[in-house]
Amino acid sequence: MEKFSLGSENLDLRIRIAELERELAEYRSGTVANSNGHATHAVNEDDEDEEEEDLAPQNQDDKAVRLDLDEFRRYGRQMIMSEVGLDGQLQLKRSKVLLIGAGGLGCPAAAYLAGAGIGTIGIVDHDLVEPSNLHRQIMHTVEKVGQPKVKSIISSLKRINPNPKYIAHNYALTPENSIDTLEKYDLVLDCTDSPQTRYMISDACILLGKPLVSASALRSDGQLVVLNNPPGEGPCYRCVFPRPPPPDSVLSCGEGGVLGPVVGAMGVLMSTEALKVLLSKADKKKRRKPAHLSPDIRPADAKDATKKEETPEPKKFYMTIYSAFSETPFRTIRMFGKRKTCQACSPVATITKESMKNGSLDYVAFCGGKGSGKYPPLRKDEIINVEEYNKLRENKEGGILIDVRDDIQFGMCALENSINVPITTILTLPIAPENDGTDGGERTPIPIPSWLPRDASIPIYFICRLGNDSRIAVQRLKKSGLVKGNVIKDIKGGLWEWSRKVDKSFPLY
Amino acid sequence: MTCTTSRHGKRFAIHYQLDFIYQKALKMASTFTVLYFASAHTYTGKSEDTVPGPMAISKLFPYLEEKYPGFRKKVLSSCALSVNLNYVDLIEDAEKEIQNGDEVGIIPPVSSG
Numbered sequence: 001m002e003k004f005s006l007g008s009e010n011l012d013l014r015i016r017i018a019e020l021e022r023e024l025a026e027y028r029s030g031t032v033a034n035s036n037g038h039a040t041h042a043v044n045e046d047d048e049d050e051e052e053e054d055l056a057p058q059n060q061d062d063k064a065v066r067l068d069l070d071e072f073r074r075y076g077r078q079m080i081m082s083e084v085g086l087d088g089q090l091q092l093k094r095s096k097v098l099l100i101g102a103g104g105l106g107c108p109a110a111a112y113l114a115g116a117g118i119g120t121i122g123i124v125d126h127d128l129v130e131p132s133n134l135h136r137q138i139m140h141t142v143e144k145v146g147q148p149k150v151k152s153i154i155s156s157l158k159r160i161n162p163n164p165k166y167i168a169h170n171y172a173l174t175p176e177n178s179i180d181t182l183e184k185y186d187l188v189l190d191c192t193d194s195p196q197t198r199y200m201i202s203d204a205c206i207l208l209g210k211p212l213v214s215a216s217a218l219r220s221d222g223q224l225v226v227l228n229n230p231p232g233e234g235p236c237y238r239c240v241f242p243r244p245p246p247p248d249s250v251l252s253c254g255e256g257g258v259l260g261p262v263v264g265a266m267g268v269l270m271s272t273e274a275l276k277v278l279l280s281k282a283d284k285k286k287r288r289k290p291a292h293l294s295p296d297i298r299p300a301d302a303k304d305a306t307k308k309e310e311t312p313e314p315k316k317f318y319m320t321i322y323s324a325f326s327e328t329p330f331r332t333i334r335m336f337g338k339r340k341t342c343q344a345c346s347p348v349a350t351i352t353k354e355s356m357k358n359g360s361l362d363y364v365a366f367c368g369g370k371g372s373g374k375y376p377p378l379r380k381d382e383i384i385n386v387e388e389y390n391k392l393r394e395n396k397e398g399g400i401l402i403d404v405r406d407d408i409q410f411g412m413c414a415l416e417n418s419i420n421v422p423i424t425t426i427l428t429l430p431i432a433p434e435n436d437g438t439d440g441g442e443r444t445p446i447p448i449p450s451w452l453p454r455d456a457s458i459p460i461y462f463i464c465r466l467g468n469d470s471r472i473a474v475q476r477l478k479k480s481g482l483v484k485g486n487v488i489k490d491i492k493g494g495l496w497e498w499s500r501k502v503d504k505s506f507p508l509y
Numbered sequence: 510m511t512c513t514t515s516r517h518g519k520r521f522a523i524h525y526q527l528d529f530i531y532q533k534a535l536k537m538a539s540t541f542t543v544l545y546f547a548s549a550h551t552y553t554g555k556s557e558d559t560v561p562g563p564m565a566i567s568k569l570f571p572y573l574e575e576k577y578p579g580f581r582k583k584v585l586s587s588c589a590l591s592v593n594l595n596y597v598d599l600i601e602d603a604e605k606e607i608q609n610g611d612e613v614g615i616i617p618p619v620s621s622g
Binding site for chain 2: 101103104105106191192193194195198215216217218219221222223240241243244245246248249250251252253256258263266319321323326331332333334335336339406407408411412
């Protein structure tokens with residue numbers, strides 16, 4: 001593409017090389033502070049600490065980050081873009097990005113992020129490289145089969161760019177370790193391959209106030225969405241997909257297949273979105289920090305202040321869907337913001353750092369995995385049959401009737417005066433620690449959901465279609481410790497029994 | 510002689526084209542399009558359907574379930590829905606009407622990678 005005017009370009013290059021060599025000599029002789037011209041000047045604008053000469057980004061919190069001449073050359077092609085510039089490049093170098101998953105999405109995303117000069121790149125993966133990975137996981141090569149993926153990807157990334165600091169997290173992300181793992185980073189990329197990890201990573205990002213770039217691919221389809229961006233404003237994964245897919249419909253790439261370039265394209269798009277998120281911080285760095293998650297904690301005047309500074313136009317959120325074989329492969333869906341009733345990011349959220357760390361959030365069960373296969377045995381006094389409950393209702397002693405079916409089924413048919421709290425919501429309730437006082441020091445009070453009665457004399461009854469999920473709900477609510485003293489019962493046989501024995505006009509389905 | 514046939518043929522072609530446009534417009538005037546992405550595409554074996562409208566959003570899933578038994582439980586229950594590239598909420602927007610000519614997207618969560 002640069003064939004023509006080779007002569008003049010050659011000359012330009014020679015001149016530039018001479019310049020750079022002169023600068024390099026000055027740099028070596030220790031006069032770097034003045035020799036970089038504009039560069040140093042710009043760096044000084046936001047650097048208080050002049051002595052930060054060390055380029056190893058071990059002290060990233062220190063804002064004194066600068067570029068050496070090698071880096072000017074390496075990143076020049078992107079730095080001359082108005083969207084990047086020197087400030088942008090320095091911002092990238094200051095940034096710490098975590099990629100969760102070193103597979104089909106993680107490989108291309110990491111390659112471009114490493115190439116772009118991100119200061120610190122962390123990678124989480126516990127898998128080993130397999131031959132079936134190689135068609136799409138382009139950072140792994142034949143000789144690395146059998147090696148841990150994190151080791152393999154980091155060695156490849158170093159060959160692209162040795163400058164970033166690479167951190168290997170050679171373990172599986174779990175609810176217990178996710179908070180500690182994510183905490184140290186500025187931005188997270190979800191390159192994983194299961195619904196439960198997607199909900200878990202999204203929840204952790206909400207709790208920590210980190211933006212999240214999330215993408216996925218299967219067969220010839222891909223999805224891309226930037227979540228919790230800016231933190232506290234954008235929707236989370238639960239807002240976009242409040243109901244997890246039924247477990248028997250979830251296919252892995254191994255089961256459903258995937259086209260290499262489809263997942264590759266999604267990974268590349270992720271790196272673009274990641275750069276956009278990071279570069280936007282460079283623009284805004286003199287502004288206030290993003291509003292924290294819980295708006296009610298902020299003083300009222302602080303709220304007003306942010307309003308004044310920000311543009312009045314509300315931020316728009318988008319999801320990109322890619323269908324490779326469609327006539328119009330890319331479509332962008334405009335999202336609404338946060339869901340008012342979101343379990344993770346709304347004011348009525350019940351998910352806390354505590355409940356993540358102590359492992360009481362069962363993501364496998366939430367996604368309908370094996371965890372929820374067994375229905376808990378209940379005591380006799382925890383069960384009521386439909387006829388008895390009908391009598392109570394007739395005497396206006398029906399208490400609170402909670403229907404735990406999903407909202408679609410609830411919308412189809414429901415008992416009068418029942419309220420809908422889907423089982424997926426109940427499964428996100430925190431579990432009260434069994435032995436109090438072990439580490440009670442920093443425990444934050446668990447918010448009580450609005451649908452629970454504050455009055456201990458009001459009985460709570462759970463119902464569902466067939467009487468299975470309602471049993472789980474009884475047990476789960478008791479475990480949460482959120483209600484004390486209330487009668488909590490399961491209506492045996494659910495709406496099916498209700499229709500057969502109490503009200504024949506109630507639809508069976 | 511040749512003149513008349515060519516005029517005749519031209520006339521026919523115009524009629525044909527007009528007819529095609531009318532048909533299309535007629536179809537547009539009484540239907541909307543449903544696009545199936547990812548597992549919705551796999552389940553139906555189609556990339557789109559034409560559905561008679563207008564229709565309230567809450568009626569769409571029952572309609573599709575009838576057309577493809579088991580679709581609702583296996584796929585639709587977790588899907589996001591868009592109308593003309595705008596995300597809609599199944600509960601909050603349940604009573605909103607899908608208009609004829611609209612383009613509805615059925616977007617199941619893809620979770621692999």
